[in-house]
Amino acid sequence: MKTNFFTSKKRKKIILYFFLTITMAFFLFPFYWIVMTSIQPKGQLYAPTPNFIPKNITIDNYINILGAGKVNIAIALKNSLIVALSVTVVCIVFGIFAAYAFARLKFKGSNILFFALIFAEMLPPVALLLPFYLIFKQFGLTNTLQGLVIMQTSWLLPIVTWILYSYFKTIPKDLEDSARIDGTSKVGALIRIIVPVSLPGLVSSGVICFVFSMGEFMGAMAIVNVTRFHTLPLALAQFVTKYSIEYGKITASAVLTIIFPVAFVLIFQRYIVKGLTAGAVKE
Amino acid sequence: MKRGIQRFFDFERSDTKLAAVLITPTFLLVIAVVAYPLIYSFIMSFGDVEFANIKEYNFVGISQFVRTFTDPEFINSIQVSAKFVFFTVLFKLVLGTLIAVMLKEKFIGRSIARALIIIPWATPFVVVGLMWKWMLHSKVGVINFFLERLGIIQDYIPFLSSKTFAMPFVITADVWQGTPFFVIIILAGLQTIPDDLYEAAHIDGASGIKAFFTITLPLIRFPMFISTILGTIFAINSFDLFFVLTKGGPGNITTNATLFVWNNAFKFYHLSYASAMSYVILMFSMLVTIGYVVIMRKIQVE
Numbered sequence: 001m002k003t004n005f006f007t008s009k010k011r012k013k014i015i016l017y018f019f020l021t022i023t024m025a026f027f028l029f030p031f032y033w034i035v036m037t038s039i040q041p042k043g044q045l046y047a048p049t050p051n052f053i054p055k056n057i058t059i060d061n062y063i064n065i066l067g068a069g070k071v072n073i074a075i076a077l078k079n080s081l082i083v084a085l086s087v088t089v090v091c092i093v094f095g096i097f098a099a100y101a102f103a104r105l106k107f108k109g110s111n112i113l114f115f116a117l118i119f120a121e122m123l124p125p126v127a128l129l130l131p132f133y134l135i136f137k138q139f140g141l142t143n144t145l146q147g148l149v150i151m152q153t154s155w156l157l158p159i160v161t162w163i164l165y166s167y168f169k170t171i172p173k174d175l176e177d178s179a180r181i182d183g184t185s186k187v188g189a190l191i192r193i194i195v196p197v198s199l200p201g202l203v204s205s206g207v208i209c210f211v212f213s214m215g216e217f218m219g220a221m222a223i224v225n226v227t228r229f230h231t232l233p234l235a236l237a238q239f240v241t242k243y244s245i246e247y248g249k250i251t252a253s254a255v256l257t258i259i260f261p262v263a264f265v266l267i268f269q270r271y272i273v274k275g276l277t278a279g280a281v282k283e
Numbered sequence: 284m285k286r287g288i289q290r291f292f293d294f295e296r297s298d299t300k301l302a303a304v305l306i307t308p309t310f311l312l313v314i315a316v317v318a319y320p321l322i323y324s325f326i327m328s329f330g331d332v333e334f335a336n337i338k339e340y341n342f343v344g345i346s347q348f349v350r351t352f353t354d355p356e357f358i359n360s361i362q363v364s365a366k367f368v369f370f371t372v373l374f375k376l377v378l379g380t381l382i383a384v385m386l387k388e389k390f391i392g393r394s395i396a397r398a399l400i401i402i403p404w405a406t407p408f409v410v411v412g413l414m415w416k417w418m419l420h421s422k423v424g425v426i427n428f429f430l431e432r433l434g435i436i437q438d439y440i441p442f443l444s445s446k447t448f449a450m451p452f453v454i455t456a457d458v459w460q461g462t463p464f465f466v467i468i469i470l471a472g473l474q475t476i477p478d479d480l481y482e483a484a485h486i487d488g489a490s491g492i493k494a495f496f497t498i499t500l501p502l503i504r505f506p507m508f509i510s511t512i513l514g515t516i517f518a519i520n521s522f523d524l525f526f527v528l529t530k531g532g533p534g535n536i537t538t539n540a541t542l543f544v545w546n547n548a549f550k551f552y553h554l555s556y557a558s559a560m561s562y563v564i565l566m567f568s569m570l571v572t573i574g575y576v577v578i579m580r581k582i583q584v585e
Contacts, residue, residue, distance in 0.1 A: 016388055023382055024396060027403055027459065030414045033425060037417065050425050094312070097305040105298040105305075113306065120317045122572040124520050126541045127561035130548045131320035131327070154316035157309050186301055215407025217523045222549060233409040233523070240413050240527055247417055254410045265405040269398045276464070277471035277506075 031258075038062070038252035045247055061252035072227065073253045076235035079145060081260070083231060084213035086149045091160045091209045092202055098157070099164035100190050104176075114165075121158035129222045142223045148231065151223065152213050160205045163275050167201030168194060204275025207268050211261045232257040328559035334552030347559035357560060359535055360543035367454060367539055368518040374458045375514055376507065379465025384499065386466065387473045397470070404463040412527025415456040419443055444533050453528055453537055457521065465510045472506030473499070512575040519568055540564050 037045060039057045065073040101107070102114050132151065133142065141147035175197070176189045184192065195202070217233040224234060236257060239250050265272060328347050330340045351357050386397055403411070418426050421441035430436045442448040476499065484494045522541045525531060531538035531546070538546075544564065548557035 013390070016385060016390060020385055020390070020396065023385065024399065027400060027463070030418065030459070031402065033418060034414055046423050048423075050423065050428055094308045098309040101302040101305040105302040107299040107302040110302070113310070117309070117313065119572070120313050122516060122568060123317065123321070124541070124561070124564050124568050126520065126522065126544050126548075127324065127565045128317060128320045129545075130554060130557055130561070131323035132316070133549075135320065135323070150312070151316060154312045157312060161309060211405050215409065217407070217409050217526075218545070233407050236409050236413060237527060240409075240416065241530075247420075250413055251417065254413055257410050258406050261405040261407070262402050265401055266398055269401060272401065273467050273471065276467050 034251040034254050037247055038255050040248065042246075042248050061248040062256075065249050065253050065256075072230075073232070073235055073256060075228065076230045076232045077256060079229060080214055080232040080257075083145055083148045083152070084210050084260075086145075087152045087156065087213040088206050088209040090149065090153050091156050092206055094153075094157055095160035095164050095205060096190070096195065096202075098161045099168055100194065102161070103165050103168035104194075117158045117161060121155075121162070125155065125218060129219060132219070133222050136223050143226050143229050145229060147223050148216075148220055148229075151219050152216055155216075155219070156209050156212060160209060163205045163208070164198065164201055167198050167275075171197055200271045200274060203268050204271040207264050207272055208275060210264060214257070214261050324558040324561060327555050328562055330555045332554045334554060343555075347555050348563075350556060351560050351563050356535060356538075357540070357543060357563075360538050360540045361563075363450075363535075363537060364519060364539040364541070366450070367457075367521065368515055371454050371457045371461065371518050371521075372511060372514045374454070375462045375465045376511055378458065378462050379469055379510065380503070380507065382462065382466045383469040383473055383503075384495070386470055400463050400466055402463075403460050404467070406460060408460065408523035409527055411456055411460045412524050415452065415459075416443065416528055419452055443529055446533055446536055449529050449533060449537050453524060456528065457518070457524055460524075461514060461517065465514065468506045468510040469503055472503040476502050508578065512571060515571050516568060519564065519571070 036051065036054065038061050039054060039059065040051065041056055041058050041060065044051060044056060067074075098117075102110055136142045136147050136151075141150065171194060176193055179189045179193050180186075214231075215233060216231075217237065220231050220234055221237070224230065227235075227238075230238070232253075236250070236253055239246070239253060243249075329342055329344060331343045331347075332340055382400070386393065386400070390396075406414075418424055419442045421427070421439055421444070424439070424442075426442070427436070427439040431439065440448065442452050480498055481494055484498055489497055520541055521539065522545065525537055525539055525542045526545075529537040531542050535543075540560070541564065544557050544560045547553045547560065
């Protein structure tokens with residue numbers, strides 16, 4: 001009887017669906033809940049019984065936060081997008097260069113330099129922040145978007161190099177060699193052969209950069225302290241700590257904050273899985 | 284001169300020249316923004332610099348490091364970090380493995396489920412923090428509502444200002460955000476296991492839970508190990524969630540080492556002391572990283 005319970009296919013399916021439902025509910029409910037909160041009028045939020053189904057839908061919260069208010073989300077959104085897109089582009093370009101050098105070229109000290117890069121990635125950011133702040137101050141980079149781009153790029157470049165390195169390693173060398181026989185230069189082969197073939201790897205590391213940059217908080221808080229240069233996480237944190245009563249506006253800002261990362265991740269889901277698992281799975 | 288430049292940019296003969304040009308931007312940045320600050324704070328940690336006397340540097344030897352080991356608040360913050368790292372990584376590993384096993388099964392809507400499970404990973408920690416802060420609200424929080432309706436609690440509880448519940452809920456929020464990463468890595472490992480292995484085991488009488496322990500687990504130990512190490516490093520550096528959810532409170536019950544160092548550096552401006560503490564945290568991270576490299580080598584040799 002007992003073995004029957006576990007081997008019976010139908011029972012197995014039922015158990016599977018039961019746990020799947022619980023799992024998906026746990027991971028998705030918080031999203032549903034902030035969207036629900038953001039489209040309700042203020043008074044309704046503090047009712048004794050929460051609304052689980054939309055009632056009296058309003059977009060006032062969104063209109064409110066995008067206008068000039070105490071916390072200006074429109075500016076933060078613009079800053080975040082500028083920083084995240086710049087970081088992504090710079091990381092990809094420099095990452096291609098470095099990854100190609102490590103994956104394909106023979107040079108003295110390549111092992112040590114590659115290890116140094118991984119080592120840099122593993123350092124705790126909080127250990128770097130204070131000197132960061134003091135140095136950036138000297139160069140006038142505090143309270144600038146350029147400062148944010150430089151800081152985040154330096155944190156992400158090692159990981160991008162690592163992902164692209166693993167990717168380049170999987171490209172058969174013959175592909176490049178045949179082009180080289182036809183007279184293409186090394187740089188030409190990199191641009192015309194390697195880069196197009198590695199598009200999935202580029203997309204995956206690009207999205208990882210973008211997602212990280214859109215969410216980066218501790219470093220940004222250390223070097224930016226004027227509202228004009230706030231990124232979304234800074235604006236949100238200020239919202240939560242200073243005006244914590246306004247949950248309608250807070251959740252509306254949160255929804256705007258996650259829209260871009262979530263959309264990109266869903267669109268490029270397959271690539272990201274490949275990028276994140278680069279090197280983690282033995283082929 | 285022109286010929287000299289041409290000769291320098293002749294990459295066809297030597298790999299080294301091209302490599303030097305290609306890796307320069309990356310290493311310039313890493314040196315400027317990682318190596319230089321490291322040296323800077325190393326020097327700082329042997330001095331007595333406070334924000335008020337930032338221009339003066341007096342060498343005080345290792346006294347800042349001695350202070351780290353005798354400061355009960357710093358020791359407390361290390362304990363908080365240790366507790367947090369242990370539980371959050373353990374839960375992520377167990378949940379991540381179970382969910383990955385479920386998502387490997389064939390069922391209707393599998394690809395949708397696999398896509399949706401990644402979303403928490405793409406959610407910035409500040410958003411994660413405020414989501415959970417709102418759901419844990421002491422008066423109108425949806426979690427209080429559920430627990431009361433289910434009869435688990437009698438009255439609403441201010442979870443985040445409670446000495447008993449603050450830490451478990453910071454861990455819950457972190458597990459919610461971080462489990463998908465474990466799922467992705469472990470699921471990728473599961474997909475490399477050929478189906479015939481299970482069929483063969485089935486014929487031998489091993490299926491279900493037995494097959495999981497004898498076949499699945501040994502074959503996914505590599506991705507499990509990698510996600511554990513990376514998860515440990517993420518957890519040591521965790522800051523945003525603590526900052527948004529509890530600010531370290533109540534008291535210092537949820538002040539982890541990173542938050543404590545941050546407060547000393549950017550709130551109280553004990554620059555030298557903060558530098559010394561950050562070096563202690565750095566040593567802990569290094570131990571994890573070295574362990575990682577050693578075991579990776581071992582696995583790769585196998």
